[in-house]
Amino acid sequence: MSRLDDALREAFRSQDPGPDFTARVLTAAAGARPKEKGNWWGALGLRWAMAAALACVLLVGGSIEYRREQEERQGLLAKQQLVLALHIAGSKLNHARDRVQQLNAGD
Amino acid sequence: MKYALVLFFAIGPLLAQDVKMPADLDKLAAKASEVVDVSLDGAMLRLAGRFLSNNDPDEAKVKSIVAGLRGIYVKSFEFEKEGEYSPSELDEIRHQLRGPGWSRMVGVTSKKGGDNAEIYMKLDNDHIGGLVVLCAEPKELTVVDIVGNISLDDLSALGGHFGVPDIDTSKEHKKATKE
Numbered sequence: 001m002s003r004l005d006d007a008l009r010e011a012f013r014s015q016d017p018g019p020d021f022t023a024r025v026l027t028a029a030a031g032a033r034p035k036e037k038g039n040w041w042g043a044l045g046l047r048w049a050m051a052a053a054l055a056c057v058l059l060v061g062g063s064i065e066y067r068r069e070q071e072e073r074q075g076l077l078a079k080q081q082l083v084l085a086l087h088i089a090g091s092k093l094n095h096a097r098d099r100v101q102q103l104n105a106g107d
Numbered sequence: 108m109k110y111a112l113v114l115f116f117a118i119g120p121l122l123a124q125d126v127k128m129p130a131d132l133d134k135l136a137a138k139a140s141e142v143v144d145v146s147l148d149g150a151m152l153r154l155a156g157r158f159l160s161n162n163d164p165d166e167a168k169v170k171s172i173v174a175g176l177r178g179i180y181v182k183s184f185e186f187e188k189e190g191e192y193s194p195s196e197l198d199e200i201r202h203q204l205r206g207p208g209w210s211r212m213v214g215v216t217s218k219k220g221g222d223n224a225e226i227y228m229k230l231d232n233d234h235i236g237g238l239v240v241l242c243a244e245p246k247e248l249t250v251v252d253i254v255g256n257i258s259l260d261d262l263s264a265l266g267g268h269f270g271v272p273d274i275d276t277s278k279e280h281k282k283a284t285k286e
Contacts, residue, residue: 075158078155082169084145085147085180086169086179088183088251093226093240096215096226096240100213100215103215
């Protein structure tokens, strides 16, 4: 137990950073600035690239969705026309059949 | 080769339609009170077929029948009063239907009532390759052109579907012409 106390005491023992501590910190901070500037430009470029990629995705997605909607609209219209055409064809076939039956009944 | 392809694509739709609707027919639209003009080629029929449900038995049946068709063309004009069109408007179509393969199944002509109906069929080998219905009523003129492989059984199967009636196949080749 006393050995642990000693180890802790040794670890937390206050040390004098030295007279040049402030200078070392300022130098380190000054040296780090250009690096930060470079990262900022890099981050900006990445943001533009991401924005462009997102715009492309939205454009392609929107285009696909627009085409799908157009196709659906055309398909539903074609279906309506098909139903109408079959309805007319059917009614006219009925009409012709009725006329034949009338003639047969008349004979 | 290039010209052959251009020619093929230029006249392809016309060949698919088989019977060409007379241009003069469209002029009747100006006089008509109601006009129906449906023109569905093979591509449009396939597109329409995609929107027919497989779960609905009626639509599924129609879908299978439409799959064998290459086109459906309908022109129908309804007029306010009689005599707005000449019976000869359909002569150009009738002339085309005199071509090889076509036969008139039904022809009902009434001079008194002016109520005429004709059904033509095109036979390709043993099956029906096309159907044309011409109906000229006093206030109505209708041309229906169905292109493609459709049998009378198919037509019978369409009975009740969207108003298409049952056709008695025993009367398949019955011709009735009376003036």
